[in-house]
Amino acid sequence: MGVCLIKNIPITDNHIHVDPFNGEGPLKVAQKFINSGGKRMIIPNKPSWTIDGFIFDFKKTMDLCVQVANEINDKLDVQAYAVVGIHPAELSKLLSYGNDFETAKNLIKDGLDYAQHLVLENKAIAIGEIGRPHYPVSDDEWELHNELLLYALELAKEADCPVQLHTESALEEQFKEFANMAKSVHISTYKIIKHFSGPLTDFNENHGLTPSLISTRDVLRDGLKKNNLFLMETDYMDDLTRPGAVLGPKTVPRRTFEFLEKEILSVEDAYQIHDFTVKKVYDI
Numbered sequence: 001m002g003v004c005l006i007k008n009i010p011i012t013d014n015h016i017h018v019d020p021f022n023g024e025g026p027l028k029v030a031q032k033f034i035n036s037g038g039k040r041m042i043i044p045n046k047p048s049w050t051i052d053g054f055i056f057d058f059k060k061t062m063d064l065c066v067q068v069a070n071e072i073n074d075k076l077d078v079q080a081y082a083v084v085g086i087h088p089a090e091l092s093k094l095l096s097y098g099n100d101f102e103t104a105k106n107l108i109k110d111g112l113d114y115a116q117h118l119v120l121e122n123k124a125i126a127i128g129e130i131g132r133p134h135y136p137v138s139d140d141e142w143e144l145h146n147e148l149l150l151y152a153l154e155l156a157k158e159a160d161c162p163v164q165l166h167t168e169s170a171l172e173e174q175f176k177e178f179a180n181m182a183k184s185v186h187i188s189t190y191k192i193i194k195h196f197s198g199p200l201t202d203f204n205e206n207h208g209l210t211p212s213l214i215s216t217r218d219v220l221r222d223g224l225k226k227n228n229l230f231l232m233e234t235d236y237m238d239d240l241t242r243p244g245a246v247l248g249p250k251t252v253p254r255r256t257f258e259f260l261e262k263e264i265l266s267v268e269d270a271y272q273i274h275d276f277t278v279k280k281v282y283d284i
Contacts, residue, residue: 023238058111128164179207199223
């Protein structure tokens with residue numbers, strides 16, 4: 001019975017990229033994930049400029065993400081879900097190309113509207129990754145990132161879907177700020193997923209947001225000491241110039257089985273992380 005329970009854990013990588021142009025591509029990445037025991041892949045689109053001919057074509061970039069998720073579902077025995085949005089670095093890029101703030105803001109808003117459309121059409125399950133840059137910017141640009149973040153949260157509230165946040169390294173102070181943003185637009189805080197999170201799994205640290213832990217041994221071990229209410233991710237980039245970055249596509253299944261064997265993770269913990277929390281947050 002125990003072996004059967006372990007085998008049936010729907011191991012989920014909450015943030016894994018695939019790139020049919022610059023990487024191994026969706027089928028090779030997905031097959032590695034499957035061969036390691038993975039069952040569900042949640043795939044955000046990459047920034048537009050990372051793909052030749054796509055720069056600032058946000059609709060085309062998001063459509064590609066939907067397309068590759070569908071290809072994986074059609075050809076392999078795994079569940080793949082698209083998450084669509086506009087990486088905060090897109091705003092910085094638009095400004096660096098000489099666009100004024102108002103033009104850049106409107107372009108991003110139009111793209112976020114399209115992300116909501118794809119969710120409402122059941123082609124994607126969340127809006128993301130959206131948020132704030134992890135590098136220094138001017139105060140004016142920072143303010144605009146926050147304005148666009150709130151706009152994305154409003155769209156998610158209307159669509160009744162979660163969002164994946166890309167932000168600066170977040171501690172309790174930032175989680176509290178994001179929770180207050182969520183409350184200001186009346187979206188449930190648990191629908192706000194902090195991508196690339198550290199081990200802030202206690203409610204007093206994350207203020208009800210859902211942390212998606214980068215699946216290193218130390219982060220997972222520290223997170224599990226406090227709570228099992230989190231997701232796991234690799235942030236795999238699928239870029240042949242950066243093989244294995246950030247973590248490879250086999251990591252989440254392997255880390256899950258390793259921690260089960262070492263009794264750092266219980267079967268109940270594994271189902272909470274990979275099944276119950278995934279279903280609650282994404283309504284799948």
